[in-house]
Amino acid sequence: xxxxxxxxxxxxxxxxxxxxxxxxxxxxxxxxxxxxxxxxxxxxxxxxxxxxxxxxxxxxxxxxxxxxxxxxxxxxxxxxxxxxxxxxxxxxxxxxxxxxxxxxxxxxxxxxxxxxxxxxxxxxxxxxxxxxxxxxxxxxxxxxxxxxxxxxxxxxxxxxxxxxxxxxxxxxxxxxxxxxxxxxxxxxxxxxxxxxxxxxxxxxxxxxxxxxxxxxxxxx
Numbered sequence: 001x002x003x004x005x006x007x008x009x010x011x012x013x014x015x016x017x018x019x020x021x022x023x024x025x026x027x028x029x030x031x032x033x034x035x036x037x038x039x040x041x042x043x044x045x046x047x048x049x050x051x052x053x054x055x056x057x058x059x060x061x062x063x064x065x066x067x068x069x070x071x072x073x074x075x076x077x078x079x080x081x082x083x084x085x086x087x088x089x090x091x092x093x094x095x096x097x098x099x100x101x102x103x104x105x106x107x108x109x110x111x112x113x114x115x116x117x118x119x120x121x122x123x124x125x126x127x128x129x130x131x132x133x134x135x136x137x138x139x140x141x142x143x144x145x146x147x148x149x150x151x152x153x154x155x156x157x158x159x160x161x162x163x164x165x166x167x168x169x170x171x172x173x174x175x176x177x178x179x180x181x182x183x184x185x186x187x188x189x190x191x192x193x194x195x196x197x198x199x200x201x202x203x204x205x206x207x208x209x210x211x212x213x214x215x216x217x218x219x220x
Contacts, residue, residue: 001027001030002027002028003027003028003029003051003117003118003121004029004031004047004048004050004052005022005028005029005030005031005049005050005051005052005207006030006031006032006033006034006040006043006044006047006049006051006052006053006061007019007030007032007033007034007040007053007059007116008033008034008035008036008037008040008052008053008054008055009035009053009055009058009083010035010036010055010058010059010136011055012035014055014083014106015033015035016166018030018053018057018083018113018134019033019202020115021110021114022113022117024110025114027116027118027159028042028117028118031049031050032047035058036042036058036059036060036061037054037055037060037062037065037069038060038061038066038117039065040052040054040061040066040069040070041066041069041073042073043072044070044078045074047098048078049078050078050079050121051078051079051080051081051117051120051121051192052070052079052080052081052210053079053081053083053104053117054066054067054080054081054082054083054100055082055083055084056083056084056089056092056095057084057085057091058089061093063082063091063095063100064094064098065090067080067082067095067099067100067180071098071099071202073084073122076218079101079120079121079123079145079203080085080095080097080099080100080101081100081101081102081103081116081117081127081196082095082096082100082103082104083103083104083105083106084103084104084105084106085105085106085216087105087128087131088131088134088135088138089135090135090138090139091175092135093135093136093138094139095138096135096206096209097206097209098131098203099202099206100205101120101123101127101202101203101205102119102120102126102127102128103127103128103131104115104127108131110153117211123203123204124173124174124175124204125171125172125174125194125204126168126169126170126171126204126205126208127205129169129170129171129208130171130208132205132208132212133169133190133212133219134219136209136212136213136219137167137212137219137220140209140212140213141220148210148213148214148215149186149191149213149214149215149216151199151200151210152199152211152214152216155195155196155199156162156198160181160191161191161194161195161198162183162216163181164177164188164191164192164195165195165207165208165211165216165217166211166217167180167181167209167215168191168195168204168207169208169211169212170190170205174188174189174192175188192204195207
């Protein structure tokens with residue numbers, strides 16, 4: 001199955017580099033490009049990419065606003081992979097909180113870029129879990145702790161769902177969680193789906209951020 005990717009970055013050289021790396025793979029196709037976040041919504045509607053690889057800092061509409069626009073206005077929105085220069089960036093954390101599914105460093109090696117796109121498309125593991133943890137520790141205090149805690153309490157997770165969420169926060173894939181808990185992978189998928197629904201999270205990245213910000217899992 002081919003993964004369709006839309007590239008969004010105001011630097012033509014960055015777009016060209018990403019295109020060259022991704023199109024060298026038999027299972028990835030770059031279906032379009034844009035130089036600013038303001039162009040993302042119409043392109044997503046027209047091209048229906050599976051993944052949008054999007055710069056977090058752009059002149060007219062940044063990656064946070066573009067992520068919010070896509071998730072707010074597009075039915076069955078694509079996965080969003082934020083592309084950034086700096087790993088521990090408040091803009092990146094803002095994009096993740098807004099609904100982006102993960103992030104990628106511009107200096108990443110070709111194999112890392114391909115791995116990130118495939119992992120985001122599959123959606124069964126957390127990309128760079130240690131970096132997400134560090135950003136939660138640095139920037140997660142913006143949301144009142146009691147608000148985040150109350151949201152988690154209202155979710156009323158079962159004991160097993162709490163176990164799964166803790167392992168998700170450590171970056172384990174569904175298969176790894178299944179091995180750790182000695183259950184089937186399909187059982188883990190069911191637990192993950194229930195966790196996302198109860199937390200009102202778009203995907204496991206937002207669920208893990210909620211776990212950190214509520215104090216359920218400590219980022220330090």
